[in-house]
Amino acid sequence: MNKREVNISFTEYQKSDELPDADKKLVAEAVDAASGAYAPYSGFRVGAAIMLDDGTVVRGANVENAAFPSGSCAEKTALSYMVANYGERQAVAIAITALSDGQMTEEPVPPCGNCRQMLIEEEQRGGKPIRVILAGHSATYVLESSQALMPLSFTGNNLRK
Ligand code: THU
Numbered sequence: 001m002n003k004r005e006v007n008i009s010f011t012e013y014q015k016s017d018e019l020p021d022a023d024k025k026l027v028a029e030a031v032d033a034a035s036g037a038y039a040p041y042s043g044f045r046v047g048a049a050i051m052l053d054d055g056t057v058v059r060g061a062n063v064e065n066a067a068f069p070s071g072s073c074a075e076k077t078a079l080s081y082m083v084a085n086y087g088e089r090q091a092v093a094i095a096i097t098a099l100s101d102g103q104m105t106e107e108p109v110p111p112c113g114n115c116r117q118m119l120i121e122e123e124q125r126g127g128k129p130i131r132v133i134l135a136g137h138s139a140t141y142v143l144e145s146s147q148a149l150m151p152l153s154f155t156g157n158n159l160r161k
Pocket of ligand 1: 039042044046061062063064071072073074075110111112115
């Protein structure tokens with residue numbers, strides 16, 4: 001029997017002006033993207049901004065539906081748009097933020113399990129780590145790779161073995 005551990009590490013910034021400039025810019029894009037959310041049911045507006053390897057920024061927001069499961073998360077919207085329109089490019093970073101009552105949430109909002117799964121797929125497909133920037137008003141977390149969000153993740157490799 002073996003006991004095994006998986007540790008993840010990330011950087012916490014308490015002041016947003018401590019963030020590297022490129023991250024700050026991507027967070028601003030995510031905040032802007034959140035204003036495009038269609039969230040009449042939750043009032044929770046999520047924005048995601050993906051930086052591609054050629055400097056293009058792809059944005060997404062959550063899109064809700066009266067049939068609740070038909071809605072889409074911001075990250076999923078952005079990732080789907082990116083793959084469909086810039087499929088030959090690689091994602092290098094994603095910033096995620098959320099506005100509740102028009103204000104950025106105090107704490108960073110971590111992506112749901114489904115969006116983590118999609119991020120892992122994109123990281124594997126692109127072959128480069130995707131830097132994940134989770135921005136809140138009183139803290140921002142930066143992970144060097146989306147893999148850290150989902151240890152023991154299910155991937156295409158599992159289908160082949
Ligand atoms: N939401 C996202 O857009 N991303 C996540 O990772 C978590 C949740 C959205 C879905 C729904 O429109 C609202 O936030 C409340 O769950």
